[in-house]
Amino acid sequence: MINLKSLMTTQIIVRHAEYIVNISEIEKKLKKLSSEFTSRVTKEYLSEMCENIGVKSEEDLLEGLFIFIKKLIKEIKSLKKMVKMNQLSFNSDTDNIFIAPPHKLYERVIEIENNYGIATNVIIYDHKKKIKNSFSKLLLDAFGYNKFSQKGNDVIKYIELLTKLKSPNSSFYKVYNKSILINKICNEIRRYNKISDELKFVNEELICEIQKVNKKLKADIINDVVEIIQNSYEQCKCTFNNAFLTTDTYSEFNKGKKNSKWNAYTLVMSLGIKSCPYCNRQYITPVYREEGCGVRADLDHFYPKSRYPYLSMSLYNLIPCCKFCNSIKGDKEFNYKSYLHPYEHGFEDYLKFRYKPIKYLFTGSSKDEFKIVLESSEEIDEKKELVKKAENNMEFFMIEPLYYYHKDEVMDLIKKRLIYNKAYCDELKHRLEETTGKPITEKQLIEFIVSNIIDEDKLYERTLSKLYKDIVDQLGFFKEDDDFKMTENECGALKKLLINLNSSVDLI
Ligand SMILES: [Zn+2]
Structure with missing residues (x-):
């Protein structure tokens, strides 16, 4: 799980807000929904709903729903005001549902669910029963995510x-x-x-x-x-x-084609994210094609749109991710209380990838004899809640079993750690500085050696970067071999393993 916080910009927020108030027509559609609602659902739906959520009369039910729609219209009006008065910024702590940052959006969901009980219960019932012509479905249509995502265009x-x-x-x-x-x-x-x-x-x-x-x-x-x-x-x-979208990549897009239409493609383009924030295993870089058959990351709704239709167009609820992760997530219940939100956190220090030899069984003949695990932070007390959330994300997206497939990469890192000893690294640093004419930091040198990003703030640029960062950290590059951060036993086992794998490399 990778933190995307630094990718959000004021420009993205402004463009999204302008889209909501000027182009999406959500306000108009919500008003229409109020006046046409009874003709768009069946009589049976209304009576079934009254019975199941315990509302006395149809009038009470409709009143409950209409009050909620009014509240949503108010939300757009307040956004309109903010756009007009130039009050949008990526570090403003607004609580408007369309652009509220994750923690504020969470507060709003609680507030809405507490104060709009009838609408909330109807939405929960629709979601559970997957009813077709329902309040939730009509609300979702009014918010127009399909149009924004271009899939329904x-x-x-x-x-x-x-x-x-x-x-x-x-x-x-x-x-x-x-x-x-x-x-x-x-x-x-x-x-x-x-x-x-x-x-x-x-x-x-x-x-x-x-x-x-x-x-x-x-x-x-x-x-x-x-x-x-x-x-x-x-x-x-x-x-x-x-x-007709022009062929475009991140760099071309960011060079100045900022007047293009705002939609799911342009959102993903503007963020500039390269790897899936949930798994960090897949590249999700987009390409535009004139014929409209370009390719882009899936946009996951952090709060699933079938359960929270009124958040279907909320900026911080749209998470670019890979097809794997989006399909794992589907419309399963997911929320801020139990999971890390990628616009706020990554696994960071809460969970770290660790290479673990399976002791006693270790013969050094196969990579099946070690495993990759995610270990929680040692100083967990003040971060307990975040560590728990990180563990939930890990379980939900099946991170450990998926990383089982990346032992080869870990083996390569171990090999590199053993071959690039302190003297060799110093020599390499010297050569690189001589060639480029610029001083090289320790981090840059490690990135050069392992061919990945290990800078905490840029992990979204590559796949497997969090794995590389943590294993590099565990292996302790630039340290004398005596400082090898594993126990002597593990270190010895590693060397043995490597000798078996490649007998031509003399490591001892
Ligand atoms: Zn993914």
């Missing part, structure tokens, strides 16, 4: 379809019957008519053109269709300029 999907169709090798064209092919394509395109008025206009023209090809009675129609779609794609590019 119709224009992007439409562009993806055109991209597929404008290639003559596309699997679409594997149907040989001309009429079936034309129908199939037209049906695919027509699906987007229903979604948006803008697309309807573009589509009608496209469908008309394609149908003309059908009338031509030509045997080979694919090239004609591809040409029409290519034209439409170009036209689409002008119409939906915003949706």
Whole structure:
């Protein structure tokens, strides 16, 4: 688990807040939800809810829900004021749910759950029963996370379809019957008519053109269709300029393309995170593609959006992470009280990776004879709560069993520790300083030797950096061999192990 605190900037907070108040239309949608709620859920839903959460009448239930919606609208209004008055900063301790830092957001969740009992109980019931047309679902729709995440963006999907169709090798064209092919394509395109008025206009023209090809009675129609779609794609590019994202990487993005549209991609881009904060095993760097089929980190909702739909667009609730960790997390209950929040903490000193030979069984012939464990901090008293949280994170994300696969890396570090003794390190430092013309710190030299980051503040830049940092620390680089931080027995066992692995290296 890696700390992301230093990645949050005022600019990100401002952009997110501006998106919420100016673009997302959450306020408008919440107002609409208030007026249309009864027509959007069934009678049975309302009576089932009254019965199950113990509310006397339907009126009481609706009142409870509407008061909550009003509260959320107020939240947007107060954010609007903050945006207008330029009061946003990454170190401000605001408690607005959209931009509140983790500890403040936690206080707000408690306050909301205490004061809005009816809405909270309804949301909990919806979550447990996974009800489709429910209050939670409608609230989630109003907050518009799908649009923000671009996954539900119709224009992007439409562009993806055109991209597929404008290639003559596309699997679409594997149907040989001309009429079936034309129908199939037209049906695919027509699906987007229903979604948006803008697309309807573009589509009608496209469908008309394609149908003309059908009338031509030509045997080979694919090239004609591809040409029409290519034209439409170009036209689409002008119409939906915003949706066409340019190929981009962190460095290009940060060079000045800051006026691009705010969405999940631009959020991940702006943070500049490289490895998954939960596991630190996978790279999660994004790439933009013009066709809208770029790749980015998953955005995990620290508080799951199905259980806390009103936090689905809260900035500090959006954690870029890898697919593994996101799938482990799913919509399981997760909260600030029991787990570390990556915008506040990493494992840091609370938990450290340690290499542990399995004593007595140790024959030195296999790496199965040692294990990698996470040990909690020795001076735990004042940090007890954080250590407990760290252990919960470790268990939840299955860190120890997953790191079982990284013994090779630990073996390499041990080898390096044994080979790079004090004299060799001094020589290397001297050579590096001579080559670069700059003084090299001890930390930089170790990073050079182990090919990873061991700087506590930059662990998010590489994978396995926390493992490397802790094992390097355990092995005690730059110390005379006598100072080897393991017991003599372990040290001897290590050397034996290495000799067995590589008999050509004379270590003793
Ligand atoms: Zn991960």
